[in-house]
Amino acid sequence: MATELDKVEVVTVGVGWTGGIIAAELAKNGVQVVGLERGKPRDTEDFQHIHDEYRYAIRYDLMQDLSKETITFRNNRDERALPMRQLGSFLMGEGLGGAGVHWDGQVYRFLPYDLEIKTHTDEKYGADKLGDDYTLQDWGISYDELEPYFYKFEETTGISGDADSMPQSAPRNNPYPTPRMKETPVTKRFKDAASNLDLHPFHIPSANLSEAYENPDGQNIQQCQYCGFCERFGCEYGAKSTPNVTVIPTAQETDNFELRMNANVTEVLYDGDKANGVKYVDLQTGEEFIQPADIVVLTSWVMNNTRLLLNSEIGRPYDPETRSGVIGKNYCYQMRPTATGFFEEEKFNTYMGAGALGAAIDDYNGDNFDHSDVDFIHGGVITVNQQGQRPINNNVVPNDTPNWGQTFKSESLKYFYRTLTVGSQGASMPHRNNYLSLDPDYTDSNGYPLLRLTYDYTDQDRSLHAYLAERSVEIMKEMGADHVEASEMTDHYNIVPYQTTHNTGGVIMGDDPETSAVNNYSQMWDVDNLFVIGASAFAHNGGYNPTGTVGALAYRAAEGIMQFREENGQLVQGKKNTKVT
Amino acid sequence: MADEKDAKKQSEMSRRKFMKNTGYVAGGAIGGGLLGSLLGTNFLGDNQQTSPENTNEENNFNRALMYFTKQSDFDILRAATERIFPEDDNGPGAIELGIPFFIDHQLAGAYGHNDREYMQGPFYPGSDFQGYQTRLKRHEVFDVGIQAIEKQSQNDFNASFVDLEGEQQDEILQQFQDGDVDLKGVTATTFFELLRSATIEGAYADPLYGGNGNMEGWVMKEYPGNYMSYIDEIEEEEFIEKEPKALQSHISS
Ligand SMILES: Cc1cc2nc3c(=O)[nH]c(=O)nc-3n(C[C@H](O)[C@H](O)[C@H](O)COP(=O)(O)OP(=O)(O)OC[C@H]3O[C@@H](n4cnc5c(N)ncnc54)[C@H](O)[C@@H]3O)c2cc1C
Ligand code: SF4
Numbered sequence: 001m002a003t004e005l006d007k008v009e010v011v012t013v014g015v016g017w018t019g020g021i022i023a024a025e026l027a028k029n030g031v032q033v034v035g036l037e038r039g040k041p042r043d044t045e046d047f048q049h050i051h052d053e054y055r056y057a058i059r060y061d062l063m064q065d066l067s068k069e070t071i072t073f074r075n076n077r078d079e080r081a082l083p084m085r086q087l088g089s090f091l092m093g094e095g096l097g098g099a100g101v102h103w104d105g106q107v108y109r110f111l112p113y114d115l116e117i118k119t120h121t122d123e124k125y126g127a128d129k130l131g132d133d134y135t136l137q138d139w140g141i142s143y144d145e146l147e148p149y150f151y152k153f154e155e156t157t158g159i160s161g162d163a164d165s166m167p168q169s170a171p172r173n174n175p176y177p178t179p180r181m182k183e184t185p186v187t188k189r190f191k192d193a194a195s196n197l198d199l200h201p202f203h204i205p206s207a208n209l210s211e212a213y214e215n216p217d218g219q220n221i222q223q224c225q226y227c228g229f230c231e232r233f234g235c236e237y238g239a240k241s242t243p244n245v246t247v248i249p250t251a252q253e254t255d256n257f258e259l260r261m262n263a264n265v266t267e268v269l270y271d272g273d274k275a276n277g278v279k280y281v282d283l284q285t286g287e288e289f290i291q292p293a294d295i296v297v298l299t300s301w302v303m304n305n306t307r308l309l310l311n312s313e314i315g316r317p318y319d320p321e322t323r324s325g326v327i328g329k330n331y332c333y334q335m336r337p338t339a340t341g342f343f344e345e346e347k348f349n350t351y352m353g354a355g356a357l358g359a360a361i362d363d364y365n366g367d368n369f370d371h372s373d374v375d376f377i378h379g380g381v382i383t384v385n386q387q388g389q390r391p392i393n394n395n396v397v398p399n400d401t402p403n404w405g406q407t408f409k410s411e412s413l414k415y416f417y418r419t420l421t422v423g424s425q426g427a428s429m430p431h432r433n434n435y436l437s438l439d440p441d442y443t444d445s446n447g448y449p450l451l452r453l454t455y456d457y458t459d460q461d462r463s464l465h466a467y468l469a470e471r472s473v474e475i476m477k478e479m480g481a482d483h484v485e486a487s488e489m490t491d492h493y494n495i496v497p498y499q500t501t502h503n504t505g506g507v508i509m510g511d512d513p514e515t516s517a518v519n520n521y522s523q524m525w526d527v528d529n530l531f532v533i534g535a536s537a538f539a540h541n542g543g544y545n546p547t548g549t550v551g552a553l554a555y556r557a558a559e560g561i562m563q564f565r566e567e568n569g570q571l572v573q574g575k576k577n578t579k580v581t
Numbered sequence: 582m583a584d585e586k587d588a589k590k591q592s593e594m595s596r597r598k599f600m601k602n603t604g605y606v607a608g609g610a611i612g613g614g615l616l617g618s619l620l621g622t623n624f625l626g627d628n629q630q631t632s633p634e635n636t637n638e639e640n641n642f643n644r645a646l647m648y649f650t651k652q653s654d655f656d657i658l659r660a661a662t663e664r665i666f667p668e669d670d671n672g673p674g675a676i677e678l679g680i681p682f683f684i685d686h687q688l689a690g691a692y693g694h695n696d697r698e699y700m701q702g703p704f705y706p707g708s709d710f711q712g713y714q715t716r717l718k719r720h721e722v723f724d725v726g727i728q729a730i731e732k733q734s735q736n737d738f739n740a741s742f743v744d745l746e747g748e749q750q751d752e753i754l755q756q757f758q759d760g761d762v763d764l765k766g767v768t769a770t771t772f773f774e775l776l777r778s779a780t781i782e783g784a785y786a787d788p789l790y791g792g793n794g795n796m797e798g799w800v801m802k803e804y805p806g807n808y809m810s811y812i813d814e815i816e817e818e819e820f821i822e823k824e825p826k827a828l829q830s831h832i833s834s
Contacts, residue, residue: 051807052789065697085712088712224812226810349815352811496712
């Protein structure tokens, strides 16, 4: 029998970036919030021995324990989905701060084009540019509406950037709170090459701060030391903006936030009309609790947000056969086209670096170039990153080299500091056959069905990959590499090698309750007091890292929740003005 | 054999030169272990009784087995890792770096027992794109794999794997990588990929895990290990060589 606790006003599931933002914004405004997080607590003190590639980058010490819960995966509906038994393609966060602890900190705003992609594409290229199998949708919000929330996230996190050098990126009303990071020989070389090619290079906006900064909530973030142990690691200085050094302490400094660790939420309690709270297991005692709440907020990342809704039987599950339903729909990922340059005569100090240290161009992103003569839409930011090259993870050798033995050894030693990679985050368009659902066979350690991922590359992906790889090769050649190798796509999407943790979709945002799950405040169309926040709301995936946009949506959702407390009901009028049941 | 000795001497020479060039010796970081290994190979030779890791690590009490129970299994592992990451002109190979001990210790712990991996059934073979799908835990995969290496060696060459010439050992390992050998409960490719990645991990993981002996894996790669800050050097054009530093320097005890 689950123990029923006293009702609270707001409960959040997961305390990472989105959960932290909701906690800070509501608690500051006098709202009582309980944050349930299934992982352990941690702060900067826990990161003093973090420079350990094996423990943190290879054995994934900070990430989700898959023995308790994972996903299952198959390339298509005719296959049997099998468990992702070990981490690989993407790395789910776990513990206080979520993936916000071990992220890189590259912070972008999605383009105005992204938010109105369907309208724009149809108008400019005709309604059948991609064909009927691509389930492209507008997001139900314009860039101008979202702009202040982007800034709110950047201000809270103190992002270091140089707005003046970004003419093709999303327009800004304010400069970045701190100056861009340092220029290194690597970033300079990329920028010179890009300029020679008449492209428009800029420094990647960074949450590894270029200087010490106090944010509007009074939290201090330190200056980045370019230590090279950022991606997959926590920062030993508190110099990387994470929920743990920004929003979570802000919430904790009020009397309104209660954080409960080791609390694994298994269900949202739902009476067919509204959410009444959540059920969770205390992982240390095995005890079950019911936490009643006026407002329930899912802030548990893409996969978990979707899974909790499906396991709680909330909303209409997406069915690829009939194309009806919305929960699980429009799952997207990203392509990673790259060009690796081999430099025979030069060595770069690439053991130094920071998660978000790098340079980029937006010339081939969004609709910044004309797509009339290509058979794909969108594109991606093309970057060079200097993140701190680690020896286990980086053994780049020319393509025809075996991957073990004497030649491998000497070639991987030789090229360790003699290669640079230019690469893109290729945007991913939704396709009817790529979606999330519940697995019929496999369960988690509590007996609940695992989430099942059905995903493969589409023709759009292959064309986009080829195009961006070619552009990357041009830049790398201009950078002076003696020999350049472009990446090639595998026959199918592979769950094994790490690619990116920019998974999106499943609980998408839109202006029509028929085709989307949440409105532009991340409020569920079907359930007024349930908010679902994160990249799960992205109706497609853009050509950038997601968290700048996730942060903006979270600040907007916080405002929505405040408004809902006053007004109740739907905050947005659905396009068709019908509530689908 | 004579060839091998010469090659060895040469490699020893270039390794010294290499370390001198990287400032490793000049920096005064040369320790008993490293000196021992130079002496060991020069004067004692590389025979069974005085294998490099024994001479190398005379006082290293971590050089004992936590997982393997038979010396002969461990010897096959040693020989296989040495082919994957061999000693050459650049410097030491798997054995001298302590990689077999690294793997042995890892197999005894969370890694070997897949503690943080989903190991619930049912188990099905899976496609090439679905990843690790076996009911065997990693330590069992190594058991099965090592026995299969020996069996394949007896089959192909009528001799134990540890007694084969290097190229013959490579031939056997290649069959595993290509999935041309049938193993019980796991594919040969899965085993080989585990063996290969564990070997590379042992070469470059912090020496605290028992591999990367004397940080020589890092020395070969000119990797400085972990420094707290590069803020004053990140803008430099020239390549900056640094004496490597291990995690040991972070602990106050
Ligand atoms: C290695 C890496 C590098 C990255 N780099 C970048 C980058 O440079 N730029 C960028 O924009 N993005 C980056 N990201 C992505 C970024 O980390 C995420 O977009 C962001 O953290 C998402 O925030 P979130 O709140 O949705 O989820 P998270 O921050 O992951 O938080 C979710 C939390 O919910 C908890 N939780 C889940 N399920 C439950 C449950 N049932 N009960 C209780 N708690 C639960 C989890 O334990 C977790 O703590 C990176 C990610 C990784 C892994
Ligand atoms: S690179 Fe900078 S932000 Fe990243 S961990 Fe090191 S000091 Fe912290």
